[in-house]
Amino acid sequence: MSDVDTAGGMRRVRSVLQAASGGISRTKLLLVPLLLFDLLVFVAPMGYLLRISLAERSVGGGALQRGTWSLDGYQYLSDSSVVTTVFTWTMLFAVVATLLAVGIGTLYAYAAWRASGATRTVLLAGVVMSMFTTLVVKVFAARVMLSPEGVVNDTLLAAGVLDSSLLLVNNEIGVLIGQLYVVLPYTVLAVYSVLTGLDESLVEAANDLGATPVRAVREVVLPHAVPGMAVGGVIAFAWSAGAFAAPLLLGSTSERTVAVEVQSLLGQFNYPAAAALAVVLTTVVLVVLTLGIVLLRRRGGLRDV
């Protein structure tokens, strides 16, 4: 083997290595900001929350005893009947809110998708505007609107639909309507974004072939909309399980959610119990979402067969 060959071979090897490592490290470098951010602002704080949930509650002064290990926080949760009731109610509420949001959202997205020109723009603008309005404003306005002397009751009374005002605030209905304000725009847009990938003439074709509009939607549009409905449903469930503003402003004490309970435990400086409840809530939400997605995937696979 001559010197020249060795040198040339070395150079080639080095250039290949450089290209490879250069490519990899550049890709990795691009991911650094996001990973660093998530590590510092998401992973570490959530880890710390988990750690606090396993600390001892300090009696008198201070929110917890640092460096201690105990299951007091979780014990407190399982002993408290209030927490169990609140948890059950929150999950039930989240399921109902999700079903309503996905149902209404799909309907609205379909309407926007079928509409043309100005109507489509107006329908979409309504959703985008609502999505971009802070939830404090939406919930506050919902309160003004739904109160016994509010617009909704006035209109229904004037139209003769009602004999006496409906109670729409300080109960489940108020909380549900308020929560729909929070999640509906997202479910609409999630479904709309997958529908944009569907050729509208397929629906026309189904109609021409004699399908009723309902059947055309069920057999042509719905299968295509399922991924969007799933994304919308995931968002709606996660946010409704964590509902906070709507229950506080539109509900009464019997519509307390887990999130409200977490805040009140923090306020009582029972950090271990608050952290434990937050950990349980997050775990339940993520497990339910994972199960839902797996189930949907399996059913979607069956449909394809």
Add this chain to the structure above:
Amino acid sequence: MSEGPPTRADGAGETVESGPTPTAGSRFGRVAVGTWLFRAGVGTVFAFLLAPIVIVAVTSFGDSMVLSLPPETFSTRWYESFLDSSRWQRATRNSLIAAVGTTVLATVAGTTAALGVRNLGGRAEGAVLGLAVLPLLVPGVVLGSSLLVFLGEFGLQQTYLAVIAAHSLWATPLAFSVVRASLSRFDPRLREAALDLGASPTRAFVEVVAPNIRSGLFAAALIAFVVSLQEFVMTLFVSGRDTRTIPVLAWNSLRNSLDPVVSVVSTLLVLVVVLAVVVGSLVVGLERLAADT
């Protein structure tokens, strides 16, 4: 209406179809009724979505402490009290600081990650995607409390940094998704051609990639800005008296009593957002903005 006309999208007509085959005439009649019901439903939802905006706009011009709809007399006195209020001005400034900080942080982290994740492939890509989107699925109260206790350890709670970090938790995944959607429409061969012609990766990004995904970058920044302006739950936990944003101050004011200034601020906030959406749809196109988020 004993059997109920079929509505078009909710499958309510399924049970009706299982009956004897309807004649052509009654079928068309029912379709027409269904169409009208469907339109009325969509119209109701549309009104429902926009009602809050109309309500705050109208009540902001009222003249009394009591919110009445419509107001008996119109005045701009609550706009004047907004302009005179140092609390509200401080909150406005805080909101802007948080929104600008969030826009920068979320757009940079989201864009770089969207560029980087394309070359990963396989499990690594799935892992990054999952981590990037996960914060969106964790309840705001949980994120807020975790940041409160964690940053509290370093004495960083109630700082602008805490508020910006919290807002970016939700803005970054959205910016990331928008840029990724935009990149998927970009032909990677254009960038390869630039590299083959001797451009450095940085130059290829600035001169070839960025102009092609400009609308995506703009939409990402816009969404990050608006997410920050409207975020409330996490901010309630991590902000303090000096750093609280408009939604938090509005919440605090509403907890005590109905405050007409909240209507004024809400109206102004909505105006800012309308402006952003209008500018956004002029640059990007409303349909793209709606489909990508």
